[in-house]
Amino acid sequence: MAELTTVPGMSPEAEAQRRRALRNHKAFATGLLVVAALIFLLCSWWQSRAGGAPPWVGWVRAGAEAGMIGGLADWFAVTALFRRPMGLPIPHTALVPAKKDQLGDALSGFVGDNFLNPQLITEKVSQAEVPELIGRWLSGPDNAALVSREVGKFTVNAVQAVDPADAEELINRQVIDRLAEPEWAPHAGRMLEGLIEDGKTEPVVDAVITWARERIGEAEESIVSMIDERMPQWAPRFARDLVGERVYREVVSFLADVDNDPEHDARRSIRRFITQLAVDLQEDPAMIARVESIKADIMDSRAMRGAGAQIWQALSTALIDAASDESSALRAKVRELCVSWGQRIQSDAELRASLDRRINGAVKFLAENYSGEVTAIISETISRWDAREASDKIELMVGKDLTYIRLNGTIVGALAGVVIYTVNQLLFGG
Known part of the structure; x- marks a missing residue:
């Protein structure tokens, strides 16, 4: 047996107002x-007195009698909907x-037959021209701003709802751990091989040569001093200075030639x-082991x-900031x-049709596969309601209108x- 639940209702203030209105209508x-x-009683008493009563009293008595019977009958009918009249087991x-x-x-x-009928729903949706309505609504700048604002709020709430510990675990499991699973060297070798085939490594060669020229240009004094220190002590001072400067100029000239000649031997050696590095990264066990050792340390x-x-x-800070800032690139996009x-x-037109x-x-x-589940919510929910409370709530909602039945009956x-009474008088007399 399903557990009985409380019938959902209106606010206490609104319920109190409805109950007052229902009591007033019932009282009337x-x-x-x-x-x-x-x-009726007064007219009956008047007619029972000696000498009788005027003829018009009969009409009044007939009207009051019929009104009393009609009112009682409709009171019984309305009351019988929600409770036993006078508590009698009728x-x-x-x-x-x-x-x-x-x-x-x-x-x-x-509801299922008349409102969630698949054919009826699809016809109504098709007649509504939903795509055109959506397009017209979305193209409005104010509506676009509204969507942007709501997307921003949703993004902020979604990000804030994520437990940082869960996010950290997910990143570690799906990113960090997966990054450590494969051997780095073969992947790096294949990537380098692809860059070589596409000619994308030539900037690296240029960068190496440029770097060397800049370092040599900044180290003239150090190079000359180093050569001087390695010259024999018995060599004259002018000879040591001359050799150091000559070697430096040759190095500078050599690097200039390498920089200016795309097919210089030094460039070819670097290439x-x-x-060879791309090949070793893929095939040389020693190189692979060395890279794996570096990976393990990292x-x-x-x-x-x-x-x-x-x-x-x-990531979360960036998302929240971007989603909250109306002028951010995310909101603008x-x-x-x-x-x-x-x-x-x-x-x-083709997009609209699609x-x-x-x-x-x-x-x-949805209508064909889930309308039964939707309508089942109605019967299942009502079946869990307490019978007396449900009856009270329903009477509260429609009872005021039902009192008009009693009024009309009277x-x-x-x-x-x-x-x-008039027809009877016309046909058969007093």
Whole structure:
């Protein structure tokens, strides 16, 4: 047996206001019934007195009698919907509490047949021209700004909802650990080989030569001094200075030739070294082992062990800042995409037709496969409601309108009684 749940309702203030209105309407309807009964009793007493009563009293008595009967009958009918009239165990009364589950099933079936019908839903969606509406809405600058703002809020909330420990674990498992799994040397060798084939290593050669020229240019005094120190002590001073300067000029000239000649032997040597390095990284066990040793040192370093937390902190901070700042590139890109997509949807008939087919297909799929689950929520929810509370809530919502039935029963009954009494008088006399 399902556990009974409380019926969801309105706010206490609104409920109190509805209860006052319902009591007032009930009191008025009951008061009218009491008035009809008093008039009937008064007229009956008047007619029973010696000498009788004027003829018009008969019409009044007939109207009051019929109104009283009509009011009582409709009071019984309305009351029987929600409870047993006067607490009497009369059959087919207290219908809402007694038939709550059946009412839920019937309401569920009604909604499913008439509102969640796949054919009806797809027809309505197709007639609505949803893609055109979406395109027109998105292309508005104010709406694009609204989308950008909501996307920003969603991004901030989503990022803040992530547990930093979970994010760090995910980054470590999916990025850091995966980075350490393969051997680095073969991958680096294949990458270097591809760069060589594409001619992308030539800037590296130029950079090496440029670096060498800059370092040599800054170290003239050091080079000359070093050569002087290695010259024999018995050599004259002018000879040591002359040799040091000559060697330096030759080195500078050599590097200039290398820099200016794309096919210089030194350049070719550097290229051969890079090519051989690509091969060794892939095939030389000693080179591979050396790179693996370097990788192990890197992965075991304190910096790499804390990389996950640092990456998430930097990434989350950047995302939150970008999503919160209306002038950020992220928010601007969202606005731009909204406007451009909206304009494209409006101008591209083929795109609209494609979106319409997709929307209709999705709606049809949902209606065909999940309408039963949606309508089942109605019957399942109602079945879990407490019967008396559900009856009370339903009466609170519709009871005020149902009191008009009682009023109509009293008034229409009175008029009908007068008409019937009049016809009787015309046909058969007093």
